[in-house]
Amino acid sequence: MTTYDKLRPWAAIEACQCERLTEILLVDLLTDNPIHCASCRREVDPERLQLTDNEVESIVRWHSAASALYRLWLDSGEYEDYAKQKLLDPGGQINRQARELAIAMSIRLPTRFWYFHDADDADPTHCPVCGEQLDTTVDWGIGICRPCHVRI
Numbered sequence: 165m166t167t168y169d170k171l172r173p174w175a176a177i178e179a180c181q182c183e184r185l186t187e188i189l190l191v192d193l194l195t196d197n198p199i200h201c202a203s204c205r206r207e208v209d210p211e212r213l214q215l216t217d218n219e220v221e222s223i224v225r226w227h228s229a230a231s232a233l234y235r236l237w238l239d240s241g242e243y244e245d246y247a248k249q250k251l252l253d254p255g256g257q258i259n260r261q262a263r264e265l266a267i268a269m270s271i272r273l274p275t276r277f278w279y280f281h282d283a284d285d286a287d288p289t290h291c292p293v294c295g296e297q298l299d300t301t302v303d304w305g306i307g308i309c310r311p312c313h314v315r316i
């Protein structure tokens with residue numbers, strides 16, 4: 165992320181135009197919609213997935229808390245360390261909820277959630293949830309743990 169990006173999150177919003185969705189990624193990119201296509205990384209409208217009202221509500225709830233933590237971390241102020249610790253905690257609320265959402269959504273389409281990683285730290289080699297080695301044969305990012313629905 166460049167400094168400019170912090171002032172223009174809206175410019176990055178484009179809807180996924182892929183003919184077929186194969187994989188969904190739940191990730192907070194500082195926009196209103198955390199549902200993204202895992203191949204083009206653009207936003208996927210919840211209607212396209214035929215999500216239920218309950219599912220949308222759960223996504224909104226998770227996203228609001230996850231985004232709040234992420235913003236506290238980005239702010240690099242008094243709450244940075246607290247936020248990072250929570251973002252990295254596999255048993256913490258936002259990671260638990262994201263995983264539950266990904267599992268539920270995977271009934272329709274394989275869904276993974278983006279796991280927080282501070283680019284200043286060494287690249288993770290193992291899944292933060294189960295501790296198994298990450299599958300690094302991904303076209304972008306560091307790796308994937310399919311059983312845990314984690315992408316990083």
Ligand SMILES: [Zn+2]
Pocket residue numbers: 180181182201202203204205206
């Ligand atoms: Zn796409």
Ligand SMILES: [Zn+2]
Pocket residue numbers: 291292293294295296309310311312314
């Ligand atoms: Zn795992």
